[in-house]
Amino acid sequence: MKGFRPMFQSNWxxxxxxxxxxxxxxxxxxxGDGFVKYSGMKLPDTRSSWFNESMNLKxxxxxxxxxxxxxxxxxSDIRGGGSGCLLWFGDLIDIRDFTQNGQEFYVRMAAADLGIVLLSLVLTLYVLKKRKKQLKRKAYMEHNPKGGENNEGQEHLKLPLFDLDTLLNATNNFSNDNKLGEGGFGPVxxxxxQEGQEITVKMMSKTSRQGLKEFKNEVESIAKLQHRNLVKLLGCCIHGRERLLIYEHMPNKSLDFFIxxxxxxxxxxxxxxxxxxxxxxxxLLYLHRDSRLRIIHRDLKxxxxxxxxxxxxxxSDFGITGSFGGNEIETNTTRVARTxxxxxxxxxxEGxxxxxxxxxSFGVLVLEIxxxxxNKGFNHPYHDLSLLGHAWTFFMEDRSSEFIDASMGNTCNLSEVLRSINLGLLCVQRFPEDRPSMHSVVLMLxxxxxxxxxxxxxxxxxMNMMEGNSSSGTQSTIRLLEA
Structure with missing residues (x-):
């Protein structure tokens, strides 16, 4: 941003x-510091923040x-008529501009930089506006060279493509020694x-009903998702009937491997x-609110x-059938998450x-962590409740400290852990309207x-009854409710 410079220019x-x-x-x-207003932004990480819902912006x-x-x-809540106050202390991390449904926020600047920054912002907005007009005109002329021809469907899709030979060399011809596992998508x-970068390759199962066109469209959308808490999609490979996704490699495997x-x-x-x-x-907040498309994960575990x-x-596993346009409220799917x-x-x-x-699902994860x-397969000698019911019982009896994993030893911040249990129970309430949004969850954390x-x-x-109910919804219409 204006008024800032890279910490290490050579690395930048x-x-x-x-x-x-x-x-x-x-x-x-x-x-005498002052503030510069930025509009259309994804707000910074809120870990070093404080909020008060009763204060106004002034x-x-x-x-x-x-x-x-x-x-x-x-x-802190632009949907409430611009109410509430959210303050940041220290570094501002993970700011993004021109995101869908972006917000306004005010960055503290030294007095000496205020005039320069404001002038630069005005010039930048002018250049961007002019450039946008030029791009719109260019796109129109390319798709309508004679003013009325319809070239829909002829545009070239630009995708990050990997050559199959490159992936064969990287995985030693997809040897069993390099196999990490197998999920609903296919083997991994x-x-x-060659340059030494570690990757994870997912090979689409031959039984998948997804067509080539749908695969390309979805990969192109997913590739634009950028957040440090999402596994990064590096590209894809399409070779005959083979369709593969290439991700950054995660050396410490998955959360379940540890907890x-x-x-x-x-x-x-x-x-x-x-x-x-x-x-x-x-x-999750990025997927639900700040990404270009509204993404519903559907299989968070x-x-x-x-x-x-x-x-x-x-x-991970957030992409193939989980992206929807902002106005879309209903879709048919044959890939229903059944975890x-x-x-x-x-x-x-009900689907x-x-x-x-x-x-x-996030609430279940919090209680598991x-x-x-x-939660699945949880058993207790004195009752037949799930892990959620077990946590609820302890919470109501003011015994939540007994719910904590003993393997954490004396590293626990008790008030923080008890607050997390409370938050997890808020997220797993029976009715959707009672559960907080991920925006509220982040603020509460x-x-x-x-x-x-x-x-x-x-x-x-x-659990057998639940499994029967879930399997019956495999071919059902999944209605996406506005939350």
Missing amino acids: DMAYWSDGCVRSTPLDCQK ECASLCLSNCSCTAYAN YKGIL FDQMRSKVLDWPKRFLIINGIAQG AENILLDNEMIPKI LGYMSPEYAR LYSTKSDVF VSGKR GSEGALPQPKEPYFFTD
Whole structure:
């Protein structure tokens, strides 16, 4: 952004941007800092933030200016008529511009930079507007060279394509030694490209009903999704009837590899688990609200949360049939997620699906991460409730501390863990309208205020009955409810 420069220019020039940027002029409260307004933005990561729902924007600005550590502010809920105050402290991480349904926020700047930044913003907006007009005109002339011809369907789809020979070499001809597993999409392999980059290759099963055109359209859409808590799609390969997806490789496998194993779970102390919970929430918020298309994951589970070499969580398997236009409310699908233990009641019983169903799955994940136990197949010597019912019972008896995974030892921040249990129970409430949105979830994770009292979750005690209900919906129409 204007008023900032790369921390390491040489790395930046080589397209290594992970070190981020620093201010051109350091902030100085004594010399009178000010704010620059940015519009159409995805707000920064809220882990180092604070919010107050009762303050207006003017009060929010005054509060931020009075605190030398405050680096930016915005409304916490633009849908409520511009109400609430959200403040950031320290670095501003993961800002994106010109996203769909972007918000306005105000960045603190040194007095010396304010005039320069404002002038640069005006010039940048002018150039972008002019460029947009030129591109629209060029596109119109290309598709309508004679003013009325319809060339629909003849445009060339630009996709990140891999050559099949490259993937054969990378995976040693898809050898069993390189096979990582097999999911609903098909077999998955680890590969190493000639330049040394590790990749994960998913090969579409021959039984898939997806056509080539649908595959290309979906891959082109998914490739534009960019978030640090989503597994990055590097490209695809189409060779005859073979269709493959190439992703960045995650060396620490998936979340279930750690949390459900008695020995490996000790690697994940509470600070790591809380960072994983936050990362999953940030990734889901991006899919639900901030991505170009509204993405409903439909199969969020521990197996689909991959971990990089720093244990940062990345949501995977979010793409092939899960993207929808902003106005689309209904779709037919033959790929219904049927992972028992994570399905919301309305999806299991009636095939109804919305962003709130993803919220339900997220709530199950939170309770699994805290307890170290699976919801599916959970059993207890004194009752036949699911893990959700077990957590609810402890919560109502004020015994939630007994729900915590003992393998975390003395690393627990008790108030943070109990707050996470409360949040998980809010997410698994029986009715979708009672569950919070992922926007609210992220705000609650980043604050310390009191959380609402959750209502009783729906207890799935008969898993066979649930499986029967879910399988009957495989060919059903899945209605996407606006949440």
